[in-house]
Amino acid sequence: MSNDFYFCEKEFQEALSKLGENTFDKVWNWPREWVEPINERRGGWSGVTKHQLKNTNGNSLTVYLKRQENQTRRARASFYRPRPSFWFEYNSLSKVNSTQPIGPKLLCYSQRSFHGDLQAILVSASLEGYLNLEEILNTPTLTPRYEEFLRSAGKVIRALHQLNLVHGALYTKHIFLDTESAHCQLIDFEKTYRPFFMRRAQKQDIDRLFRRSTKLIPKFRDTLMAEINKPDNYKSRIKSELSVAEAYTRRKQHKHDAEMRLIRKALAYLNGVNSFLDAPCGTGRATIMLTREGYTTTGVDLGEAAVTVARQELEKAGVLANIEQADIEKLQYQDGSFDAILCFRLYHHFPDDEIREKVIGELCRVAKNYVLISYLSPFSFTSIKRNLRATLFNKPSRQHTTSLASIENLFIQNNFKLVRNIPRQRFFHTLHLAVFERARN
DSSP states (O other): OOTTOSEEOHHHHHHHHHHTOOSHHHHHTSOOOBSSOOEEETTEEEEEEEEEEEOTTSOEEEEEEEEEESOEEEOSTTTTSEEEHHHHHHHHHHHHTTTSOOSOOEEEEEEEEETTEEEEEEEEEOOTTEEEHHHHHTOGGGGGGHHHHHHHHHHHHHHHHHTTOBOSSOOGGGEEEETTTOOEEEOOOTTOBOOSSHHHHHHHHHHHHHHHOSSOOHHHHHHHHHHHTOOOOGGGGSOOSHHHHHHHTTOOHHHHHHHHHHHHHHHTTOOSOOEEEESSOTTSHHHHHHHHTTOEEEEEESOHHHHHHHHHHHHHHTOOOEEEEOBTTBOOSOTTOEEEEEEOSOGGGOOSHHHHHHHHHHHHHHEEEEEEEEEEOSSSHHHHHHHHHHHHHOOOOSSOOOOHHHHHHHHHHTTEEEEEEEESSTTTOOEEEEEEEEOOO
C-alpha cells in the first residue's frame, strides 16, 4: 500500500501502480468530468467523477471518485477535531460491508492538508447494471417487479438498522437495485451515524424517504415497511457473500487468541476423544486449532461463502480437515458420528427456545460423548451494559443472552450432564463455554 493512502484495496492499488497513478496528488488531479453538479456548502465543495481503469488481469474496472475540499464534520468521540465528511462515509462503509454488502465496494480512502485546505478522496466500485429506486419507479416496463424491488430495498434498510445505524440521507436516488437479480445496495453514507435514540432515528430515516418521493404510493410503502419490520432471523447472518466471509478472517488478533484459549481450556476436560465436529465452522478458525491439537476434525457451515473461505484458510495454514456445507438444524450424519462437537459463537444468535431446543437435540444426537457449546451469560458487566443501552436508548442487541440453567435443562432432556462451565473472563466478559458429557446409565 502506498503511504499516500489511508486505505487502498489490493486490486485497486495494483491497478494504480500499473498506471503510475499511486499517489494522492495524481488521483486528485484525474479528469474532472462531473457526473452531477458540484456540491458547494460549508465553505467547501465536493464532486463525483466516473473513470475506467484496467486491473492487473487487463479487465476493465469502473470506479467512482469522490473529491472533497474543506467540507468537515465533528465526531462525538473527537469533537475538537474536524474531519472530512468523506471520513465518516469511509468508516460507515467499512462497518456495514463487514457483515454483508449493504453498500458499494470500497476501494480507496485518503485525506491530506494542502496549502491550508483539507482535501479527501474516496473511491468505490461502480454499481454496473443497477438503477436507483426513483428510476425504477419511473420505468413502466419494470412495473411487474416493483414489489420484488421494494422487498429487496426493505431487507437492506432493515440490515442497516439492525447494525444500530441510520443512513441519514435515505432517498430513493440513494437506493440502487440490480435490474436482473433485484440485489440492493445503498450509496452516500457520509451522513450515516449511530444515534442515541435508535427507534426515533429509524422512524425519521423512513419518514425522510417517504417525504422525498411522490412515487412511493401507500401500496408501495406497505410493501417496504412489511420487509423493514420483519422479525430478526439468525439465518440472515449466514456468511453467504464472499466479501463478508473474508472480512471475518480479519478478526482482531487479541479476540481470536482469547477465544482459542477458552476452547483449549475446555479440551482439558475431555477423555478418549479422537474425532471432532466444528459446527458451525465459519471460516475455519477453530477447525484449524482443533486439527493442530491432534483431533480428526470436520467443519460444517450453512454459508457457501464461509465454506469456500474456510477451505482456503486451511490450505494457507497447511492443515488437512474436511469442510462441508450443512445445516446445523438437520445434520446429515448418523447418530454418534463424532466423539465430540464444538458449537462456538452460534447459540447467542438463536432468538427463541424452539430453535435452541431443536439445535441442541441435533448436536446431542450426532455427538458420541461430548458437546462443547458457547453462550452469552446475562450475569456479566458486558450484558448489563447492553441491557442498559437497550432500555435507555432503544438499541436492542441482536445477540441473545441465556442462563446456564436453561441450557443445562435442554441437555439433561437429551441425556447429557454438565462437566464444566468456563467463562472467558469471570464477571466482566459475557462469553462462556460449557462442556457437556453423555450420561452413562
